Amino acid sequence: MKGMKKFITCLLTAALTLGAASAVFAASKTTDVSSPTGGIVVAALDLNGVDKDVAEAITDVTEKTDMKDFLEDIKGQKGADEIADAITGKQFLTGFFDIYAEDGAKHNEDGTYTVQLNVPELDDTMTTIQILHYSTVRGTWELIEVSAVDYKNKLVTATFKDLSPATIVIAKTASGKTVVSTNKTAQKAAKTAPKTGASTNYMVWLIAAMAFIGAAFAVSRKKATM
Structure with missing residues (x-):
């Protein structure tokens, strides 16, 4: 159980970190x-x-x-x-x-x-x-x-x-x-950092979803062992 809690904590931390990073990256230009x-x-x-x-x-x-x-x-x-x-x-x-x-x-x-x-x-x-x-x-x-x-x-x-x-x-x-x-640099930037930041947001939501799924799994396991 402790291992599962640690895993969930890592996932949530990664989601928050990527969310902050995406805002900075979307504002950057090359x-x-x-x-x-x-x-x-x-x-x-x-x-x-x-x-x-x-x-x-x-x-x-x-x-x-x-x-x-x-x-x-x-x-x-x-x-x-x-x-x-x-x-x-x-x-x-x-x-x-x-x-x-x-x-x-x-x-x-x-x-x-x-x-x-x-x-x-x-x-x-x-x-x-x-x-x-x-x-x-x-x-x-x-x-x-x-x-x-x-x-x-x-x-x-x-x-x-x-x-x-x-x-x-x-x-x-x-x-x-x-x-x-x-302009290869500009083209690369356009592919990796869309103007709307949509693809980056998808990644953040995906990680967040994984974290919630992990939390639900941990709760279900706890109930099953009670």
């Missing part, structure tokens, strides 16, 4: 984009303190998101009208990623940051490469023109007034075809 610029970090999104509607629009974006749907999501937000015409008909090359400067990172005399971004999906068929940025400092959407593109090393360079969530947008390829990105 990206293939990185930066070789000293003191500049490209990381998973941190949207703490960001307006709820803005945060939802950002987290919904993947490299396959339809631009028309995205523009509808941000309608009425600051800066949305100013960028709408410029990005209509374009597409996302990546999902959103976060950019921030570490302590001691070098900036330009005017306080801006010139940043290189390594974008694995970049190739020389892509045109009109731009960076869609949401400034958490100024609370506005903006479109940043890149100052240099290095197709061989898959690098784009741009200057930011401040650093916060951004994504790469492009026009059509030189052949006129729409680019189909193969």
Whole structure:
């Protein structure tokens, strides 16, 4: 009987632990984009303190998101009208990623940051490469023109007034075809961490059910021996 109680306790502990872990995992994001610029970090999104509607629009974006749907999501937000015409008909090359400067990172005399971004999906068929940025400092959407593109090393360079969530947008390829990105990390994340967190919740409920079945079995055994 003591062994059965210990088993049930372990199952319940596992269910609670997985439940907490699933909430954290569902909120995490990954990206293939990185930066070789000293003191500049490209990381998973941190949207703490960001307006709820803005945060939802950002987290919904993947490299396959339809631009028309995205523009509808941000309608009425600051800066949305100013960028709408410029990005209509374009597409996302990546999902959103976060950019921030570490302590001691070098900036330009005017306080801006010139940043290189390594974008694995970049190739020389892509045109009109731009960076869609949401400034958490100024609370506005903006479109940043890149100052240099290095197709061989898959690098784009741009200057930011401040650093916060951004994504790469492009026009059509030189052949006129729409680019189909193969962001493997994003695809893997989408498979293992669905937006709704449904599959993770199923696992939690399964373990919880096992725990209750075990408890019922233990009670039935106790009654049978009485």
